[in-house]
Every structure is written in C-alpha cells, then in structure tokens.
Amino acid sequence: MKKLFLLCLVMGVAAHSFAQTADLDVTVRELTRQQAAVGQLIYLENPSIGLTQSAQTDANGKVLFRSLPLNGTYRLFTKETDTYLESSADNIDLRANFRRGVTLLLPSKREVNLAEVKVSTSASRINTTNAEVSSEITSKQVEELPVEGRDITRVLYRLPNVSQATGFFAEAPNVSINGANALFNNYLIDGMDNNERFLGGQKFAIPVGFVRNVSVLTNNYSVEFGNTGNGIINITSKSGSNQTTGEVFLLSRPGSVIDAQTSYPLRDLSGNQVKDGFARYQGGFGIGGALVKNKTFYYLNVEHTTDVKDNLLNSPQLGINETVRGTNRFTYISGKIDQFWTDRFKSSIRVNVGQVAIGRQAGGLTGGIAFPSAANAQDRNSVLIASRNTYTTDRFASETNIQYSSFRWNYARPVNPNSPDVTVQDPTGQSIAYLGHPGYLFDSHENTVQLQQKFSFYRGNHTFRAGAEVISARHRLFGGVIPTAVTRFG
Template sequence: MAVRVPWIISLLVLALWLFSPVGYAQSGSTTGTITGRVCDASGAVIGGTEMVCLQVGTGIQRTVQSREDGTYEFLNLPPGDYELRARAAGFEDRRQTIRLSLGTTALVVITLATAGTTDVIEVVADARNAAESATNIRQNEIPALPINRRDFLQFAITAARTVPDNLPDQGATATSGISFNAQSPRLNNLTIDGLDNNDATSGSIRSTFSQEAVREFQVVSDGYSAEFGRALGGIINIITKSGDNQFRGSLFGFFRNAALSARESLTPGKPPFEQYQYGLTAGGPLWRNRAFFFVTGERLNIRQNTVVTISDTVRAAALRNGFRFETGSIPFSTGGSTALVRGDWQITPEDNLTVRYNYGGQVNTAFEPFGGLTASTFTGEQRLTDHNLAVNNTFVSQQAFVVESRFLYSTRLQDIGATDPGPRIAINAPEGQVIFGKSLVLPQFRDTQTYQFFTSVGLVRGRHQMKFGGDVLRVDSRQRQPASEGGQAIFSAVSLAALGGPPGSPSMSALQAFDPTLRTPQQQAVLALIGAGLPNRFPGFPVLPLDVLPITNDYRQGFLDPQPTRIPQTAWSLFALDDVSLHPAVRLNLGVRYDLIRARSTPENKGFVSPRIALVWQPLQKLTVRSGYGLFTASNLTFPIFTIVPLTRRTLVLPFPFSILPFTQPNRQLPPSGDFPFGIQPVPQFGLEFQFARRLPVSYTQQASLSLESQLGSTLFSVVYNYVRGNRILSLRNINPVVRPGVDPLDSVINGRLDPRRGTVNEYAAAYDSYYHGVTFGVERRVGRFTGRASYTLSKAIDNYVDFRTSLQEFAEPLDVRQERALSIQDARHRLVMSGVWKLDYSKHLLLRDYTLSYIFTAVSGRPWNLLAGVDLNRNGDANDRPAGLGRNVGVTPAFYNLDVRLARRCINRDRFKLEGIVEAFNLFNRTNVREFGRTFPPVNPPLNTEFNLPPRRGGRFIVTPDRYRRAFPPRQIQVGFRMTF
C-alpha cells in the first residue's frame, strides 16, 4: 500500500486539474474573503438581497443572493479595494467600500434603510477568522518602507518572532536567512502566488524579482491552515501585482557610494563602495474590464571591498609555505537582473486566469563569504539563471463553490567556480581561526527543474466553509558533488610527546605546527627524532624531515566523480479543512494534512498526517480570543542526499603521521586521481563515510498558541503566547568516534573507534529536538496619515543540534546528544521591532508638504555562541571540544540595534505624473553590530590542557570582548534615489 499511495494521490490531483471547470484563479493562500449578513434597522435579517462586489481597479464584479438567514460570502477575492452594493425590494440601495488584505476576512454587516434614505458609504476594517499569527505588509507600505537593496524578503523581519539566521554565512549552501520561533532557517516555506519558491537543495529562496512586483507580503509565523505545508518554521506568502483599467508606469533609480557611507569601526580606512539599482514598471488594460498586464524589470550593480584582517605574522608564515593571499581591502562585485511579466484574464464573471513569468540572473564574484580572518582565496564566482512560469486559475460559482488550480515550472542553473585550487587550511592562531585556500563546497554545479500541480475545491454549506485538495511537487536536480573535494587541514596546538617524542618533549603552537621556520631548536630536534623512527613503526613509510614540514594531526581529501549526480524527489500532499460557525461570535477551524515524500537513496516512510484545530471567539465586539494547536512537517532537503549517494565519492581522513604526506606533494595535497603516494595503501579506518540512519521518520513540530486582540479605535493591541516543540529534527553527527583513546594517536584511530572496522561515519538522523516558548506584545495602528506596528517578544529556545553541514558540527561527545541540550544558536531572548509610514502633509506651504517618513527599528538581545578549545581534549578524533568542560553555547554576543529610515518628497504631484525624491539611511546611528568574532580559546599550557584564557563573564555567560571582534554588519550607508510615476 505504501508504494501505491503516491500514484493514488497523483491521479486524484490530476483528475481535479483536468475535470474542474475551465478558468481558475488564486486561492485563500493568495486572496481574501468578504462575508457578513444583511438586516434592517430593527436587526431583522433580509434574505434574497442582491449583493454585488465590484473590484474598483479592474471593474470586475460578482453577484450573489443573501440566504434566508441574511448571510452572504464572496470567496477568493484578490487583495485590493472593493465596493459592496446591496439591493432589496422596499429598501434603499446601500454601498460600502472595503480594503481587503491578503489572508483576511472582512466582516461586513449591511443595514438597509427603508425607501427614501440616501446612500451611505463606509469604510470597514479587515478582520481575520483564523487562528494563525500573521503580519501583512500592505501595498501602501511596500514601496515606502526602507528595505536595504530592495530585497522584499527583508519585510519578514518586521514581523514578530522572526529573527535573522544566527549561523555563519553559508554561501553556496545558504539558508533562507530567517528563523521563525527559533526553528531552522532551512525549514521555512516561501510561496509566490500560492506556488513553491524554495531551493530544495539547501532550504534557501529560489527566485527573486523586483520589490515593485509585490502587491502584498504576508508572514505567518505559526498556526497556519492545512492548506499550507512543508514548513517547520514559518510561511512567507507573497502575491504579485496585476494591471487594472488604468495605464500606469514608473521609473526609479537608487545610488549609494563610500562618500555617502560611514567608516566601519573594525577597519583602518574606508574601502571603495558603489551601488546602482534601477528599473521600471508598466501595467494596464489589454481589454477593459476583462484582460490586464503588468511588467517590471530591475538591475542591481555593486562594486565593493571586504577587509581581510589576518595578521602579518600569519600571512608571512603562509607565504613561506607556498600559500599566497592578500590582506587589507579586497575588491569584488555583484550584479543581477530580474524581470516579471504577468497577465490576468477574466474569462467570465466566474472564471479568472493568471499567467506569470519571471526571470532572475546573477553574477557574484564573492559568493562564498570572506573577510575578517577568512582570506579571499576561500571564495568563488557564482553564475545563476532562474526561469519560472506559473499559471493560476479559479472558478467561483454564485453558489459559493470554488475550484482552484495552479501549475508551476521552474528551471534554475547555478555554476560556482573556485578561486583557489586548494587545499583549505585552518590555523587556530592567537587572533582566532584563520582560514585560507579553497572552500570545501566549491566548485559546485547545480541544475534543478521544479514542477508543481495544485488543485482544490471549496464550498459553503450552511455554517461550514469547506475546502479540500492536494498537490504534487517534483524536483529533479543534477549536482556535481559539493562536499570535500580537494584537501583540508586544521592546524592546532600539538604535544610532541603524543606524536611519539620522548617524555617531557615540548609542545608546538598551531602556528609553529604550520610553519617550520617558527620552531625552536628543541622542537626541531624532537621532530627530527620522530621522523627518523617512523619507517620502523610503519614499514615502507618514507624517511621525511619532519622538522621542516607542516605537522597536522588531521588531513582529509575527497576524490569525486566529475559527472553530476541526479537526485529526483517527489512530494505528494492532500489536505482538508472546515471553517465552522458555531455561533456568530465563535468559529472553529478544523484541518488535516497528509504529506509523503520520496527521494533517491533515502529510507522510505509512510508519510505523515498532521491534524490542526483552532478556535476564534469574539466575546465582545472589540475583543477577539484565538487559540490553536497542530502538527507541522518539513520538506526534505537534497543536500544530505548529494553527500551520501554511493559510488560518487571517496574520502580519506589521514591521522599523523600519514597526515604530513600530502604536504610533501607539489600542490600541498594529494593528486586528484586519488592515488596514495609512496605506494602506501591506507587502512579502512582512514576513510570518511556519510550515511542515513536506518529509519528516517518525518521531522515535525507541535505548535500551540493563545492570543488576545483588542481593537480600540484605530489601534489593535495583541498578546500572544506561542509554544513550539520540534521533534525528530534532521541533523548530522559522527557515530564512530574514538571511544578508547590510547597514548599513540594513530593506534587510537585504528583500534579505538566504536566500530574498529570503519573510519569516521557521519550519519544523518532524525534524532534531535527543540523547545520554544514566547510571549509577544503587539500594537498596530492605522489612522489618517500614519500606519505603524510594533512588537516585543520575550522568548527562550533550547535545542541539541546546529545544522546538517559538517563544518558546523561542534559536538563535544557526539554519542551523547543529551550533553548538547542548551540554548539554541537561534535564541533571541528579547526582541523589539517597530516599523511605520507617516505622511507629513500638515502644511500648505509649498516646501513643507508632500513628505513621507518611514522607519524600521530592530533591537535584539545578545545571541548564544559556542566556545571552542581548538584541540582534541578528549582524544576522540575531532577538535570540537569546549574549554574546561564548558557546556554548549554558554557565551552571549553583544546586543543588536539598528534603525533604517526613509524620507521621500513628491516634488511634482499631478494626477497623471508624480516625481518623488528619496533619501534612505541604513544603520542611521552607525552602530557597530558584530557579525564575526574569534571563538577559539586554546589551552595555556598544553599538554596539561587545564587552563584557558577565557573571556569575562556577565550574568553567568561569557561575553565577546572587543579584541575578539573580526567583522561587523555594514556601517551607516546613505542612499539617494528618485521615483517617477505616470
């Protein structure tokens, strides 16, 4: 049965697609609803009233009849301005105007007056009858808020319980960049016009386009309905703009450079910087009241520098050993173009068809991040092209019957070359871990094709608003294996006695282990003695002058198949939901969703059923109580699959003394053919393997929430409590470490492992969990010339994992994950965010009117960080130990404060032509917000390893001192621009 279920789901979805009425549109995930009842002045309901809903911009209208109980619904309405008309015999016509937002329900009670009364026009605010926590960035806010680089994804940061990803920059394996409720930033779901827009490899965002093309932006942080899936964190829901009955267009441009920017406090000078961003939009009718178009294009060019702060001592040591890189200000550039074309056709009053194509192209000469203690040799050049075609259809009958269908085809080609041939060198130097050479994930080639079919049916029956449907998401990706190609070595402090020297032999610092010229005569003598004895210990081992060679305890190198590996993945889902009106003041939301994912080389499971329930109670007219509980699952990511696909790669992990052999080769690494030098065959314990656990159950979260909302005039106050429990989270650990360490490190590696027949075994397992508790206080105000929102969140997040990338694994004892249970790296104990748009138009004076001021202010308390010793204290085969047995993430970074502001003025303000001048300042007060810092604190007196130069404590947690600052977020940058609309 488990094999046949996907075909049953596929046939059902295909049947709904093929046999649904011709013409479809967007669903509740991209639309809103107007509902209510009709009554007379005495409160008696009026059935049979003709209700007409007219979309003001397009002239498209729908007509329904109110039921016997006076109720009516207009389902699946695109966000925008509407005029609602009510006509009943014996009563005067009534009109009301409504501004409908994405994912909201406007509750409109129509009171008809007897004949002879004039029309009344009122404006009704949005209301939501769902229990999810959602923040809507509306059409008037999108162009007005100060968004750096006009990246519309940054709108998510204005919502509560969303924080920037606290992991280091990931480059080619980037995350989405946003963590919801402290969950992994790889496990969110971003949809555009109700269709998937996620990179299935790493969990980042697939395609982007101009901010000008965004009509409305919704952030759903938890409690989303069963129609949404494939997310443990949150949902980002975007709908694109469409044309209407009026021709409109715009031209815009923005510019910033070093002269308009402040100097970064961690760099000695002000490096060159230039950024140009410009574009256009156009939209209007193809056939008045029936067909419309909208197009936009945008270009971004950046020329900038990043400062590498590696000390002259380390750079000189690298040069002496054949590794060349530059320090100081290093230039690089980024350029990208985006385009979007959308057409809308109202085939009949009931049927709508939308077709969208968007393109993105990018060249980035520094795609893997560098700067600070990471040299520019670490980076690579990315070339990316992305094409997307989406078709959305909807049929809405007068009987409140809705059939929706959507189709997506996307092709994404990414090619990233390596700047340096390698190997990758990491030195635990006094200033921190210095990295130069090649990134482990480069070069990388990825070609991904994505197909999605979605269809659903919705209907209203009495007190029930029901909806059911499903989709099939197919991702077919070809990728050249990205992990561990080329060599890598980490140099740490080392005891010469542990390497085979006589008792009492001295130790070497990490820099001395790397650079032989820095060694003392005593160290050189001991190394020469050790080298002379190696052929006796290992027959056939060459006689090598260890005193003049780099000495590392660990060297590894991958040998990969040059042909790309193909990984197909298919996800099926079914959902059903019912919105039940138990009472005019009580609504019950019920939903259930089934998800099943099949991918090559992964253990199969039977899928996952995720029920959801929510209650909305309005005891008073201005007070709403919401509560909900549900299970939520994530989509599979193919990055782990590409790591373990058999027969595509072979990796050697060489302990001392074999670890020194690659440094005798011309390129400081083994030949790419994979032949081991000197005819020595490495033992199996020198291998590195990746595997999935035998069972791989579905990762899921339990989410519960309770909120109170009160409307006082034009201000909405809210208090929300959220609980999120992550279960069976996928991550990576070494399940075959050294458990029986001996005096001889090599003997420990060969005979001391848990399974002495194998080497290092990195296993992906759904064996990790997380806990999140948060209370959010929010306020939102929309009145007159001011629109603003603010939220403060007090939260705590605990987990026992970091990420699935091997370079991020820092388990002290990988076989005991209970020791890793600590504050999450995504924990943000206190977070305050405020944003607003204020139209300063209080004066009739020509120079004091037509201004708009907007802002985004963010304050986040210090985030957790992990202290490392940089040496293998417990001799289990890794160097991820923490000093003096400290727990995980016991450090805390400085707090983050940032204020972005935007001041715009319309210099020309005519009906058909407007010209606006714009000045934006990002990080207005030029605060130094630390982005990267030194985390390694080696022993003071190795090999005793009992004393460490730890940073000071404050409030029981170690703080980052200024001498450890390595990189900061950008300083104050001022941008000027213009916008011309016609």
C-alpha cells in the same frame, strides 16, 4: 535523485480558501441594533477589471462572493432603501489563499436631532473567519517603509513572531518565524512553491516591485499549506488592471562618502560581510495595464542591483599590499498575464527569472593572500513558470495550477576552472599566496514540477473542499576536490 511528494487529499467543512483567487465573506448588520440584515441586496465592484456582482443576504445576514481575481481593489456597497441609508466599504485588498471577512453596518433611515456628531475609526483588523494566526504587509506599506536593497524579506522583521535569523552559512535565509530555524520556512508565490530544496530558502528572491502583498502565517494555518512545521511566507504578485500604472527608479548608495563610522561589520544582500566603502547601484521599472479592457491584463517588472566592494590583498614577503575591487550582480525579471475568458473561467501565467552572481575577488575583508587568479563567484540562478486556471459556478469551483521551476546554485564558479589549486609557501612553510582554482566544487541543479488540483462545493451555509498536490523534484549535485600543488618560494 528524484523525490515525489504526494501531499494532502483533504475534504471537509472549512473556512479557509484553497484558491489563488480569493473569497470575500460579507456580514451585514443593522448599525443600531446589531441584528442581521436579511434579504438586503449587496453590490460588489472592481472598476479596475470591470467586475460587478450583486447578491442578497441570507437568514444570517451573510453573502459569500467566491473565487474573486486578485487584480485591483474592491468596493462593497448598498443602495438606499425605505429602511436603510446607503453604506459602503472601500479599498478592499485580497490576497492569495485567504477568505477575507468584511462586516457592513447599515444605518437605519430615521430623522434624529443631533447636538453633536463624533466620528471615529480604527485601523485594526481582526480575523473572524478562521483560527489562522497571520500578519500582512501591503505594497503601499512597503513603499512607505525603508527597505534595504528593495529586498522584501527585510520588511518582515516588523511583523509579530518574525525576527532576523543568523544561519550557519552567510547565504542562509534571513527570516526566523517563532524563533525556529530559518531553513525550514515555506516560501510561496501566489500559493505555489518557491523553495530551494538542498539547504532551504528561496529560489527566486522576489523584489519589492512585483509584490502586491506579503503574508506571514505563524500558527494554526490550513492543512493546504503543509510542507513545513514552521511558518509560511506567502507573496501575492502584482497584476495589471484597466488603468496603466508603473514606476521607474534609480537608487545609489555611494559608500564612504556618506557612511557613518561603525565598529560592526556590514553585510551585502547575500549575507556576506563587506568593509567600509561598500557601494550599491540599483535601477529598474515596473509597468502594468490592460491589453484588452476588462479581459487581458499584464504586469512586467525588471530590477537590477550592482554592489561594489573592496578587499585587501597583502603578502609582505612578496611585497604586495593593494586593494582589489569586486562586484555582486542581481537581476530579477518578472511578468504576469491574466486572461478572463468568461465571467466563470479565468487563467493566468507568471514567469520569474533570477540571475545572481556574488563575486569573491582576491584578498580578504581585512587582508588576505588569495591572488586574482584564485577568484571565484557564487551563482544563484532561477526560473519559475506557473499557470493557473479557475472555473466557478454558483455551486462549484475548480482550480488547476501547474508550475515548472529550475534552480542552479554554483557555490564556487572559478575564474580559472582548468588550473590546479596552488599554494605558495616561504622557506619556513608559511603560506604566502593562493593561486589558481579555489580547490573545490559545489554545483547543485534542481528541476521541479508542481501540480495542484483543488475543488470547492457550496451547499447552503456549508463549504466542502478537496485538493491534491504533487511535487516532483530532480536534483543533481556536482562536487569534488581539485588537484593541488605546493610551491616553495625563496
């Protein structure tokens, strides 16, 4: 089955950036009179990638720095003049598909005798650029918050208009926006598609270690995003800089040794229930830096999780009552290379590979008659390869993005694929054992190609934008019923 979605070709005056690079909209005002500072020279620097720019404010006291890379953090500043003292705004983070607004206040240069100085600050940030209703979590905030299993989606419950979802199947997406069905969220990485198209949800469950920031758009977002009538979860991935940074971690959740007693069922990262004694072991690393200073940057992240879980196998008629151990395995590998060919031309390539195997061993959570020969596993394997190329001038900007992705969801990979599905019954017809193949197939394969072309034209105080996106997806679904047999015992 092949689906072709030709999304929007829109053009008009807009305040929202179409680029995975970002714009920085700066307003400069006098501190005392709150009037526009006209003709003031504004400097922008990002030492982590060797970027330096400057521009003069216009008649409205504004400067627009266009198509900035997402690597590192930015600093805005002015130098002391005959009229004003110096001023600065530091540690400015940018995210994909957004124009950030910053107001810089210039203190007038004069002598005043002060009896008292009071300094105050506020962590609040109001979006004065457009009508988008959104919220954001940075990587620093994620590091300071408790996150179960380093799963970034479990941090989002702390944001406004976001709540935990309960789906009609265990593996359903766990984030609901504005109370709507979680299957209809639009998941993006660097502004590009990350949606599984059979039932909904993520293809690649990006881990904490590869996240620069995550934004949740709940209302009034640009037509650029589309593909949903619900909310948008847009993750900006990490990039390298001139400074080599990284992390190495090893985490353990040993289970019953430290677990408190609870009457509520626990769930693993896949959403399936587990019993007391569930244990988790995680390890991984991330490293980023420069291959060529100010030119070529890299970031690599590898994370693995193993869950250990027990089921109970009990069949009194057969004298069986034992604990059966199973495992879940999650491996996520992500890499990114950014290349600055010139000041105007930049490229990047990103690769994400996910290998997930959710074990379904014998028995059941509180007891069951499925024997080890009837065990199976659920596979959720994904590959995303994305390339971005941007070219900018003072009057024009172009961005060309292409991504290939594949996703395989094998819902019941059997331990014994060539055996029949066998049910053992006692003389009364009561089932006392399940053996062999689990009895059904559900194996979905998806291959998707995405192409984005975006243009921006700058004329005075106006920005004209146009863009087109094509998504071509091919699905194959394998399924069916396996031959069954019934055997009487006794």
